[in-house]
Amino acid sequence: MNIRVGILTAPHIEFEQRANTFILKNVRIGIGFHWDRHEDQEFAGTLEIRNNADGTQTAINTIDLEDYLCSVISSEMNANSPMELLKAHAVISRSWAIRAMQKPNHEGFHVCADDHCQRYEGLLRMNERAVEAVNATRGQVLMYDNEICDCRYYKCCGGRTEIWRTCWEDIDVPYIQSVQCDYCKSPSPKVLRLVLNDYDQETKDFRDWSVTYTAEELSEIIRSKSGIDFGEILDLIPLHRGASGRIDSLKIVGTKHTEVIGKELKIRYLLSKSCLYSSWFEVKKSFQLSIPSDRAFGQRTFTFQLNGHGWGHGAGLCQIGAAVMASEGHPYEEILSYYYRGAVLDKMAK
Ligand SMILES: [Zn+2]
Ligand SMILES: [Zn+2]
Numbered sequence: 421m422n423i424r425v426g427i428l429t430a431p432h433i434e435f436e437q438r439a440n441t442f443i444l445k446n447v448r449i450g451i452g453f454h455w456d457r458h459e460d461q462e463f464a465g466t467l468e469i470r471n472n473a474d475g476t477q478t479a480i481n482t483i484d485l486e487d488y489l490c491s492v493i494s495s496e497m498n499a500n501s502p503m504e505l506l507k508a509h510a511v512i513s514r515s516w517a518i519r520a521m522q523k524p525n526h527e528g529f530h531v532c533a534d535d536h537c538q539r540y541e542g543l544l545r546m547n548e549r550a551v552e553a554v555n556a557t558r559g560q561v562l563m564y565d566n567e568i569c570d571c572r573y574y575k576c577c578g579g580r581t582e583i584w585r586t587c588w589e590d591i592d593v594p595y596i597q598s599v600q601c602d603y604c605k606s607p608s609p610k611v612l613r614l615v616l617n618d619y620d621q622e623t624k625d626f627r628d629w630s631v632t633y634t635a636e637e638l639s640e641i642i643r644s645k646s647g648i649d650f651g652e653i654l655d656l657i658p659l660h661r662g663a664s665g666r667i668d669s670l671k672i673v674g675t676k677h678t679e680v681i682g683k684e685l686k687i688r689y690l691l692s693k694s695c696l697y698s699s700w701f702e703v704k705k706s707f708q709l710s711i712p713s714d715r716a717f718g719q720r721t722f723t724f725q726l727n728g729h730g731w732g733h734g735a736g737l738c739q740i741g742a743a744v745m746a747s748e749g750h751p752y753e754e755i756l757s758y759y760y761r762g763a764v765l766d767k768m769a770k
Contacts, residue, residue: 421484421485421521422465422482422483422484422485423482423483423484423485423488423517423521423530423531424480424481424482424528424529424530424531425480425481425482425483425488425529425530425531425532425533425540426478426479426480426526426528426529426531426532426533427444427447427461427463427479427480427481427532427533427540427542428444428446428447428448428478428479428533429472429476429477429478429479430446430476430477431475431476431477432477433469433477433478433479434446435467435469435479437467438462440464441462441463441464441543442462442463442467443460443461443462443463444460444461444462444463444467444479444542445460446458446459446460447459447460447461447533447541448534449533449534449539449541449619450534450535450619451534451535451536452689452694452695453535453694453695454623454694454695455619455620455622455623456694457619459541459544461541461542461543461544462542462543462544463481463483463542463543464483464487464542464543465481465482465483465484465487466481466482466483467479467480467481468480468481468482470528478528478529480528480529481533485514485517485518485521486554486555486558488517488540489510489513489514489517489554490546490550490551490554491540491541491542491543491545491546491550492509492513492517492538492539492540493506493509493510493513493550493553493554494506494541494545494546494547494550495538495539495540495541495544495545495617496509496513496538496539496573496739497509497615497616497617497739497743498545498614498615498616498617499545499546499547499549499550500547500549500614501614501615501743501746502614502615502743502746502747503549503552503553503556503746504745504746504750504751504752504755505615505742505743505745505746505747505752505755506549506550506552506553507553507556507557507752508737508742508746508752508755508756509553509573509739509742510553510554510556510557510560511557511560511561511562511571511752511756511765512562512569512571512573512736512737512756512760513538513571514557514559514560514561515561515562515568515569515570515571516538516570516571516572517530517531517538518561518568518768519568519570520537525537545617557752559767559768560765560766560767560768561765561766561767561768562595562756562760562763562764562765562766563763563764563765563766564594564595564760564762564763564764565594568768569595569760569763570593571736571737571760572587572596572733572735572736572737573732573736573737573738573739573759574730574731574732574733574734574735574736574737574738574739575620575626575731575732575738575739575740576604576626576627576730576731576732576738576739576740576741577601577604577664577730577732577734577738577741578604578627578628578664578665578698578700578728578729578730578731578734579600579601579602579604579605579627579664579729579730580598580599580600580601580663580664580665580734581596581597581598581599581601581663581664581734581735581736581738581759582598582662582663582664582666582684582733582734582735583596583597583598583662583663583664583735584596584735585662585668586661586662586663586664586666586668586683586684586733586734586735587662587666587668587683587684587685587733587734587735588683588735594761594762595760595761595762595763596735596736596760597761598662598663598664599758599759599761601738601741601759603738603740603741603742603744603745603748604627604738604740604741604744605627606627607740607743607744611743611744611747612740614743614747615739615740615743615747623697623731626697626730626731626740627729627730627731627740628727628728628729629697629727629728629729630725630726630727630728631692631696631725631726631728632723632724632725632726633723633724633726634708634721634722634723634724635652635653635654635721635722635723635724636652636721638653638691638724639651639652639653639674641690641691641692641693642672642674642690642691645689645690646690648677648679649674649676649677650672650674650675650676650677650678650679651674651675651676651677652674652675652722653672653673653674653722653724654673654674654675654722655671655672655673655705656670656671656672656673656691656703656705656724657670657671657673657703658670658671658703659671659680660682661700662684662734664700664730664734665700665729666684666698666699666700666730666733666734667682667684667687667699667700667701668682668683668684668687668699669681669682669683670682670687670699672690683699684698684699684733684734685699685733687699691726696726696728697728697730697731697732698728698729698730698731698732698733698734700728700729700730700734701726701727701728701729702726702727702728703724703725703726704724704725704726704727705722705723705724705725706722706723706725707720707721707722707723708720708721708722708723736759736760737755737756737759737760738759741759742755742759745758753765
């Protein structure tokens with residue numbers, strides 16, 4: 421079974437053909453997130469360059485699904501992670517990918533290669549352990565009610581996982597429940613070094629984090645991200661939170677405009693130059709009195725401190741939590757049933 425992956429779209433795709441592989445130059449990863457960057461990547465399978473109507477080009481890689489998965493699990497997590505984590509990841513990435521192949525997320529290919537779908541960074545970070553994990557779980561998927569599960573996952577839940585409707589459609593997905601996760605509470609630096617890829621290791625404060633903005637900074641960020649001038653931001657009021665505490669409805673009150681926004685990803689996107697780690701945060705508003713030297717009177721300004729938890733949408737498997745479970749000796753079947761309640765492991769019909 422082959423999957424078609426859109427690797428990148430650019431004005432002009434630069435590539436180098438090797439004997440059995442090809443190298444794509446300047447592939448952008450972490451698009452819109454805080455680890456956004458470019459790197460050259462090498463791929464197996466075939467390359468197709470599509471010319472788009474707007475004059476850009478898209479590089480599409482067609483590759484066997486199981487080979488794709490070897491790369492996905494070593495792009496999402498470090499290929500030197502504990503074997504049971506890699507196996508758990510192979511199962512959920514396979515389940516998710518098969519659903520995406522049945523109902524593609526993109527025009528002309530099934531999935532993209534970045535965090536929007538699943539990370540697929542070619543052969544760059546892959547090793548024989550990733551191949552071993554994929555082979556050991558070959559064809560295995562998670563099922564619920566005779567249907568392959570839409571296995572969502574993210575880096576760190578922050579202490580409790582989230583339900584579907586906080587992030588996406590207003591439906592109940594029975595195997596995506598809110599579960600307490602103490603595993604990601606205080607992972608040892610040794611485990612983090614082992615399970616996270618180089619660029620993810622730059623993010624240190626993902627479980628409990630804090631960002632502070634002046635009202636002016638926040639107004640500018642929201643204006644540039646939304647295209648709407650809210651004026652000076654006066655307040656951020658959480659109207660509703662999901663089961664973990666992630667906000668899915670937030671009222672932004674400005675001097676010129678007031679609007680309720682949601683769900684979790686939009687909130688994260690609008691309140692940061694890149695994207696907030698998560699929408700699980702408390703808002704602490706305070707006054708600051710600044711007295712510029714050339715003025716007789718002080719100026720009163722608001723400061724917004726967002727004190728948050730977790731990294732990612734929080735629905736489904738917590739990658740850091742699962743990594744800790746694996747390092748403590750839990751088998752992959754147990755890791756999967758912890759984060760996807762009621763789902764069963766099954767082998768795909770050929
Ligand atoms: Zn995508
Ligand atoms: Zn967790």
